[in-house]
Each structure stands twice: as structure tokens, then as C-alpha cells.
Amino acid sequence: MEENYIVSARKYRPSTFSSVVGQKALTATLRNAIATNRLAHAYLFCGSRGVGKTSCARIFAKTINCEHPTPEGDPCNECSSCRQFNENRSLNILELDAASNNSVNDIRELTDQVLVPPTEGRYRVFIIDEVHMLSQAAFNAFLKTLEEPPSYVVFILATTEKHKIIPTILSRCQIYDFSRITIADIIDHLQYVASQEGITAERAALNVIAQKADGAMRDALSIFDQVAASSRGNITYQSTIDNLNVLDERYYSRLLEAFRSGNVPQALMVYKDVREHGFDSHFFVNGLAQYLRDLMVARDPATLPLLDADDSVKELMAKQGAEMQPEFFYAAMSLCNDADLAYRQASNKTFLVELLLIKLCQLCGPSHGYSGDGEGRKLQKIEPVAPAASVATAPAPAVAREPAKTGAEPALGTAQAQPKPPMVQGYKTPHVASLRASEPNAASAAARRSTRGHVSMASAMQPKAVEERASVASAAPVNRSAFTPEQVLDLWERYMAANPKAHLLVNTMRAHQPRPAGDAENPELYVVTVVNPGQVELLSQEKPVLLPAFRRVLCNDYFDFRIEVDENAAAPTAWSDRDVLNHMVEQSPHLAQFIADFKLTLS
Ligand SMILES: [Zn+2]
Structure with a gap:
């Protein structure tokens, strides 16, 4: 039985145009040309590897020599000529692989053969595979024959790189462009092969094989053989991803769930799992980017055709994609792209990916609210119930610099009592160990769920402060303690001190400090005015890390700052x-x- 597995690519090589996988329009044209007896002397088949160029060339050669072709233009596969073709002993077909035979002598041998008329049948078909590999001299030697071939000769040139074919050749050929075979077509064909071989195969498993084959049927069949041989006639999704060392898509759906709920710890643990299964981080980032892209095109019926997938997969992805707003995907794909570009240069690649995941989790936080269920947006509007203790002692959030200090003193008590806040230590060496080290208590877990994540990172970073404020967290869905501009500046300073090596950042932060934006509706909104777009970029990149830290220490989840460029300062x-x-x-x-x-x- 195992022998059968190994030869699928050969055994299931199509013997008629009808059985060619994909390429329906193209094979219809070829059949029509044969049926109406309008043959050209030279054809050029273009397309990536494994899409059926050589198979079609062989079927073409067989059909034009068939004694009784069907009215549809397919070979009968029964006459003596067809049998000779099927048994690989026909003298009317000659194949030259130009990749390994590209010299003038190789072409001379071929052109000598061209002069020999067929002893049986009507046409002699010369297939030159990878014709772009012919040397310049060989091309020239071939050109003359191509221009005036004997009437019984048909050339079929095949290439994966059409742009390398010189115009003099192109202009003498009828050109056929082979498309990549779709995932659905590959799956259907594999399903057929499996049923013929008495193998059971999960469609999800065949989907993995089809994706791995990247549009090439021949590759799909040989991968299929490999998986079939090791799974003893029962191809499951699990056995397939194990065998092919493919990253389980369920990792990505778990990540999406983490992004949606702003669950940073979950996202980081999924990534840890991925690494422990031996997957390369860069590969993982690109896989995640592709997954997000696929979800984005799947969620909108207008772009669904852009998703090359099985129908059941399309349906599932459309459902998952609809859980998020398109803006989430735009932002998420952009973040993935940035991480991809930065990957090579990053000295700590694990950190780079973890930071990416943190940012992705924060996209659905209150400040963005890209979650499709609208929960994120609703959250922005919830008026938090301030904890009783804070309300009693703290005045309304102070935005003015001068009078604020004394008035706000009581509310600052906790924060200022800590001489060296853990926040600063945490950020001095941003490491995930500190994220994982603490298991937030139930109260903060509740707060985390209700606030869509941005607290979760903060609370995980500083378990002690969370405990102190546990009652606060459980009483109020969102923290909104009062704070002063001085506190913000103080934190700003401490943040700089905690990042002594980030010279550019520290210089920018030193030169441009946050001040209240003066927005009556958003008293917690600050503004940082910088002088050039580069600084905007720099601060924006830091913001996903900086903001949660500030919010936690200030005990106010509404603290935010926007970055502005001062046009005048930069004017020439x-x-x-x-x-x-x-x-x-x-x-x-x-x-x-x-x-x-x-x-x-x-x-
Ligand atoms: Zn025949």
C-alpha cells in the first residue's frame, strides 16, 4: 500500500484536459483549437511551477495525435497512439529540459530531430521546459527553426519566467498564462486522490497541505504522499501539522481572542507556547500578519474573493473577522509590518515580538476601542464610579498648574509615599518575566476584564500597588483618581531616569514636557508639543509602554496625552x-x- 502513496504525483497525473486541476478557461481554449483544427506551430506556456504546464503540453501532444479524439477535444486514451503516449514510448513527443541542457549543442541535437518526420501519427511535438534558461547562442540557433518549422512540428515552450523570454521568441508563439491553482481546487483534487487510495482525510488537513503547496499541484501531491505515509491511511489535522511542522492556526485564533479582550498575559503565553514548539519568531510574526490580513479581507463580502481558501475556512474567518472593527486590522497589520521590518535589526527579538503583542492587545483598549462588538467604544462613555475614599479626599481633577498642588495632596498620598515606585524599576529592564511573575488577584482580574486590558498590563507590572488598591479596583470599573500636572512632570522625569540609554527618547522627553491640554471634557488629557515629525514618531512608539505605566501610578485610566508638532518652532x-x-x-x-x-x- 505504501508504494501507492509514493507515486501520487505520477499516478494522478492528468491524462485528459478535463482532469487537469484548475486552468479551466485555458484548457477549454486549447481543446477548442484542437477540435477546430486551428493549431499554431509554437506555443508558450507561462506560469509558476507545478501548475500543469508540462501536463497540458503532454495532453496536447497526445490529443493532436489521437486517432479518435472526442468532440470536446480530449484524447480517447485507447487508440495505439494514445497508449504509446500513456506508456511513455511515443516517438512523437520529445522533451528538453533547458535548465540542464542549455548549450548550442543541445539545441542542435533538437533541431536535427525536427527534420525527422513522424513515422506514426501526424505531429511531432517538441517541449522545451524552462526555455528562458537557454544560452544566448542557443536561443539564436533555435530561432531559425522556430521561424520555419516543418508542417508536422509543434513547439511547446514552457517557462516560469516569462519576462526573460526575448521578444523575437514571444512574437512567434501563442501565449498561454497558467494561473496558480486555488486552495479549494487543490483540496478537491487531494480529496479525490484520497478516496481513490482508500485513505480518510480531514478537510482541514488537506487545507494545510494545500497551503503548504503554495499553488503547485505537484507539490501538493508529494506532500500528501509524505503525510499519508506517516499517518497510516488516516490523515488528521493534528498529524498533518505535526508531520509538516506547520504552526497550528489555533494559536492565531487564541491570540485574536487575547487582542479582543486586551489580555496581554494570554497573548504572551501563546507566544511562549509557539516558541517552545520550535517555531521561529520571525516566521510567527509573518504568519500572524497573514492571519490578520486574511481575517480583514474575509470580514467584508466585497473583499472575500481575495481570500484563497476553502469555503468552510472562508465562512469561519468571516465570522471571526466580524468580531473586530476594520480599523483594528489596519492598525494591527501596520504594527506587524513594523515588527517584520525591525526584526533583523532587533538585538532582542523575543522582546520585539512581545512588545508587538502588547501593542496589539492595547488596540482594543478604551483609547482605541476597535473591538467589533462595540464594547470597547461603550467603555469610553462609562462614567466611572470613583472609589469612595478618593472622592472624599480628592478634589476634582486639577488641570491648572498653580493651585493644584496643595488641593490634590491627599490623593497623592499613596503614590508619593513610595520613594521609588516599582513602575520605574519595571521599566528599567522591561522583561516579560515581570509580566508573568505576578498572578493578579481576583479583584484586579475583574478590573482587567472590565477595562479591556490596559489595566491588566499595569497590574501585572506592579502587583504590590494592585493589592493596595484592590478594594478600589473592585469597587470601580475604572480608576479615576485626581492628579496634578506636577505629578505628571515628576513621572515624566522618572521615566527618563529609568531609560538612561534611550538617548534620543530622553532628549526628546527632556525638551518637550507634557502639559494639560485644557480640554474641559477631558481634564486628564495632556499634550506634548514637539518640533518635528521624527519626535512624534519616537514618542508614539514609546506611548504604548509609557501610557499604561503613567495610568497605573496616577491611578487614573483616563490619563492620556496627544503629541503635536509646533509648526512655528520648525519653521525655516x-x-x-x-x-x-x-x-x-x-x-x-x-x-x-x-x-x-x-x-x-x-x-
Ligand atoms: Zn487516442
Whole structure:
């Protein structure tokens, strides 16, 4: 039985146009040409590997020599010519693989053969595979024959790289472009082969094989053989992903669930699982990106055709994709892309991926609310019930710098009592161990669920503070303690101190400090005004880490800041010509001498 497995690609090679997988339009045209007896002398079959170019060339050669072709233009597979073809002993078909036979001599041998008319049948068909590999001299030698072949000769040139074919060849051929075979077509064919072989196969397993084959039927069949041989006639999804070392898609759906609920710990643990199964992180990031992309196109009927998948898979992905807003996918795909680009340069690649996952979890937090069920958005509108203790002692959130300090003092008690907040330590060495180390208690877990995640990271980062505030967390769905601008500036300073090596960041933070935005409806909104887009980028990148830390220490989940560019500061007219010249002279005293010597003036 095992022998049968190994030869699927050969055994199930199509013997008629009707049995060619995919390429329906193309084979219909070929059949029509044969049925109406309008044959060209040269054809060029283009398309990636394994899509049926050589199979179609062979069927074509067989059909035009068949004694009794069907009215549909298929070979009878019964006459002596067909049998000779099927048994590989026909003299009317010659194949040259130009990849390994690309010299002038190889072509001369072929052109000599062209002069020999068929002894049986009507046509001699010459198939030149990978024709783009022919040397320039070989091309030239071949051109003459191609221009004026004997009437009994048909050339079928095949190539995976059409753009490498010179125009003189292209213009002499009828060109057929083979499309990639769709996943659904591959699955259907594998299902057929399985049933013929008495093998049971889960459709999900065949889906994995089809994806792995990447549009090539021949590859799909040989992968199928490999899996069949090791799973003893019962191909399951699990045995297939194990055998092929494919990342289980269920990892991605678990991640999506974590993103949706803002569950950072879950996302990080899934990633740990992925690594422990021996999967490369870069591969994982790209797989995740593809998964998100597929969900995005699946959720909208207009883009569903862009998803190359089995119908059942399409249906499932459409359902999953609908759970999130399109904006989530746009942002998530962009983050994945950034991580992909940054991957090679990252010195700590695990950290890079973990940070990516954290950012993805935060996309559905209150500040974004990309979750499709609208929960994230609703959350923004919930007026939090401030914890009784805080309400009693704290005044309304102070936005003005001056009067705030004394008034807000009582509310700051807890935060200021800690000389060195764990936040700073936590961020000094941002490591996931600290994320995992603490198991948040039930109260903070409740808070985490209700606030869609942004607290979860913070609470996991600082278990002690969470315990202190456990009653607060359980009483109120969201923290909203009062704080002062001074506190924000103080945190800003401490954050810089905690990141001494991030020079660019620290310089930017030092030069541009947050101040209240003065928005009456969002008293917790601050603004950081910078002078160039690069700084916007820098701070935006830091924000996913910085913001949760600030919110936790301030005990206010509504704290937020926006980053603005000060147009005036960056304007080129800031310095006059005289200013520039004076500055240059200061920098280089020789310049002053030079100006004096040549009596130069500013015009
Ligand atoms: Zn026949």
C-alpha cells in the first residue's frame, strides 16, 4: 500500500484536459483549437511551477495525435497512439529540459530531430521546459527553426519566467498564462486522490497541505504522499501539522481572542507556547500578519474573493473577522509590518515580538476601542464610579498648574509615599518575566476584564500597588483618581531616569514636557508639543509602554496625552541670514578672517 502513496504525483497525473486541476478557461481554449483544427506551430506556456504546464503540453501532444479524439477535444486514451503516449514510448513527443541542457549543442541535437518526420501519427511535438534558461547562442540557433518549422512540428515552450523570454521568441508563439491553482481546487483534487487510495482525510488537513503547496499541484501531491505515509491511511489535522511542522492556526485564533479582550498575559503565553514548539519568531510574526490580513479581507463580502481558501475556512474567518472593527486590522497589520521590518535589526527579538503583542492587545483598549462588538467604544462613555475614599479626599481633577498642588495632596498620598515606585524599576529592564511573575488577584482580574486590558498590563507590572488598591479596583470599573500636572512632570522625569540609554527618547522627553491640554471634557488629557515629525514618531512608539505605566501610578485610566508638532518652532525663518552667519563665524574664527579678506557682505 505504501508504494501507492509514493507515486501520487505520477499516478494522478492528468491524462485528459478535463482532469487537469484548475486552468479551466485555458484548457477549454486549447481543446477548442484542437477540435477546430486551428493549431499554431509554437506555443508558450507561462506560469509558476507545478501548475500543469508540462501536463497540458503532454495532453496536447497526445490529443493532436489521437486517432479518435472526442468532440470536446480530449484524447480517447485507447487508440495505439494514445497508449504509446500513456506508456511513455511515443516517438512523437520529445522533451528538453533547458535548465540542464542549455548549450548550442543541445539545441542542435533538437533541431536535427525536427527534420525527422513522424513515422506514426501526424505531429511531432517538441517541449522545451524552462526555455528562458537557454544560452544566448542557443536561443539564436533555435530561432531559425522556430521561424520555419516543418508542417508536422509543434513547439511547446514552457517557462516560469516569462519576462526573460526575448521578444523575437514571444512574437512567434501563442501565449498561454497558467494561473496558480486555488486552495479549494487543490483540496478537491487531494480529496479525490484520497478516496481513490482508500485513505480518510480531514478537510482541514488537506487545507494545510494545500497551503503548504503554495499553488503547485505537484507539490501538493508529494506532500500528501509524505503525510499519508506517516499517518497510516488516516490523515488528521493534528498529524498533518505535526508531520509538516506547520504552526497550528489555533494559536492565531487564541491570540485574536487575547487582542479582543486586551489580555496581554494570554497573548504572551501563546507566544511562549509557539516558541517552545520550535517555531521561529520571525516566521510567527509573518504568519500572524497573514492571519490578520486574511481575517480583514474575509470580514467584508466585497473583499472575500481575495481570500484563497476553502469555503468552510472562508465562512469561519468571516465570522471571526466580524468580531473586530476594520480599523483594528489596519492598525494591527501596520504594527506587524513594523515588527517584520525591525526584526533583523532587533538585538532582542523575543522582546520585539512581545512588545508587538502588547501593542496589539492595547488596540482594543478604551483609547482605541476597535473591538467589533462595540464594547470597547461603550467603555469610553462609562462614567466611572470613583472609589469612595478618593472622592472624599480628592478634589476634582486639577488641570491648572498653580493651585493644584496643595488641593490634590491627599490623593497623592499613596503614590508619593513610595520613594521609588516599582513602575520605574519595571521599566528599567522591561522583561516579560515581570509580566508573568505576578498572578493578579481576583479583584484586579475583574478590573482587567472590565477595562479591556490596559489595566491588566499595569497590574501585572506592579502587583504590590494592585493589592493596595484592590478594594478600589473592585469597587470601580475604572480608576479615576485626581492628579496634578506636577505629578505628571515628576513621572515624566522618572521615566527618563529609568531609560538612561534611550538617548534620543530622553532628549526628546527632556525638551518637550507634557502639559494639560485644557480640554474641559477631558481634564486628564495632556499634550506634548514637539518640533518635528521624527519626535512624534519616537514618542508614539514609546506611548504604548509609557501610557499604561503613567495610568497605573496616577491611578487614573483616563490619563492620556496627544503629541503635536509646533509648526512655528520648525519653521525655516526662525533664523535670519545674519543669525546664521554669526553662528558660523562663532563656530569657525577663520571664516571671519576670510570674510574680512575678501570684503564679503550679506546681500
Ligand atoms: Zn487516442
